Amino acid sequence: xxxxxxxxxTKVSYVLxxxxxxxxxxxxxxxxxxxxxxxxxxxxxxxxxLDGTWEKMQKVAGSSKRNVFVNQMPHNVGLVSHLNYCLSxxxxxxxxxxxxxxxxxxxxxxxxVVCLTENSATFSVTFSDTTIDAEGCVLDTSEPGPAAGxxxxxxxxxxxxxxxxGASRAMRREVFDVFGPLLDECQTEDTPFxxxxxxxxxxxxxxxxxxxxxxxxxxxxxAKGMKxxxxxxxxxxxxxxxxxxxxxxxxxxxxxxxxxKWMDFRNIQKRYSQTRxxxxxTIYLFLSALRNSHFRRYIISKVF
Numbered sequence: 001x002x003x004x005x006x007x008x009x010t011k012v013s014y015v016l017x018x019x020x021x022x023x024x025x026x027x028x029x030x031x032x033x034x035x036x037x038x039x040x041x042x043x044x045x046x047x048x049x050l051d052g053t054w055e056k057m058q059k060v061a062g063s064s065k066r067n068v069f070v071n072q073m074p075h076n077v078g079l080v081s082h083l084n085y086c087l088s089x090x091x092x093x094x095x096x097x098x099x100x101x102x103x104x105x106x107x108x109x110x111x112x113v114v115c116l117t118e119n120s121a122t123f124s125v126t127f128s129d130t131t132i133d134a135e136g137c138v139l140d141t142s143e144p145g146p147a148a149g150x151x152x153x154x155x156x157x158x159x160x161x162x163x164x165x166g167a168s169r170a171m172r173r174e175v176f177d178v179f180g181p182l183l184d185e186c187q188t189e190d191t192p193f194x195x196x197x198x199x200x201x202x203x204x205x206x207x208x209x210x211x212x213x214x215x216x217x218x219x220x221x222x223a224k225g226m227k228x229x230x231x232x233x234x235x236x237x238x239x240x241x242x243x244x245x246x247x248x249x250x251x252x253x254x255x256x257x258x259x260x261k262w263m264d265f266r267n268i269q270k271r272y273s274q275t276r277x278x279x280x281x282t283i284y285l286f287l288s289a290l291r292n293s294h295f296r297r298y299i300i301s302k303v304f
Contacts, residue, residue, distance in 0.1 A: 011094075013090035014096045016032055016044045018057060021051075023101075024054060024100065024214060034059075042064075042066060045071040084182055088181070096170045097171055105211060115204050121201040123198075123203065126168055126208060128205070128210075129167055151202055152202040168210035168211045173194060185233040199250045231266040234266075235263070
């Protein structure tokens with residue numbers, strides 16, 4: 001995939017966050033530094049790991065001649081506060097987000113730049129990642145996802161099965177700048193950044209793989225990780241971002257109704273994953289399906 005001169009001048013900030021990932025951090029960094037695209041500032045940051053991740057990060061980054069900034073937080077601040085700090089020091093026009101246990105394809109940044117510069121309405125791009133386990137073995141992910149292409153707000157939120165993973169996300173810096181830092185109590189950037197990009201214009205999903213996404217029992221998206229998240233904190237983030245979008249005239253009243261239905265659907269999913277006991281889960285499932293048409297369609301799609 002060739003890039004024109006103007007695209008080659010686009011500066012990219014590659015933000016890699018790590019915490020206690022000593023077994024994977026070297027591969028994650030090496031795959032970042034091997035990117036075929038040239039105009040990148042690499043921000044490699046550790047959230048005060050206790051397992052040697054920070055020392056390994058320094059060693060691997062120190063052997064590179066690329067534009068690398070290595071940082072360690074003074075104490076463990078958590079994912080969102082860590083991310084807020086790193087995004088606040090980025091100087092690129094495009095931001096590529098990476099985790100300390102994933103492995104990037106060599107052309108991930110190049111493809112991200114193409115997607116984000118070819119369509120002025122696209123503010124975020126996500127790839128169809130290849131999922132691997134802790135040992136690096138490819139996992140079966142045959143469940144079909146949404147069709148590749150550009151999605152404006154209404155198209156993206158119309159179906160309960162459309163969700164762009166944040167693992168291989170690249171975005172225009174406006175996604176952070178226009179809305180500001182995420183709330184400290186928010187425990188994930190995934191769906192908030194998805195919505196922010198939709199408010200600004202839209203998102204693109206590519207059929208190409210951007211990363212080898214490592215899925216383990218410690219992943220934030222795992223069943224164990226989902227149970228640690230407080231849905232109320234995510235609701236507050238949604239409301240804060242929607243308030244900004246309304247104030248800036250980015251959403252209409254009809255769009256807001258759709259947005260709120262989608263927000264409710266996502267919060268139902270999180271609360272359901274944290275509900276214990278078969279009887280309670282069944283009752284919650286039934287009442288939620290009655291209340292939210294998105295959730296009702298989601299359940300039907302899973303059953304049939």
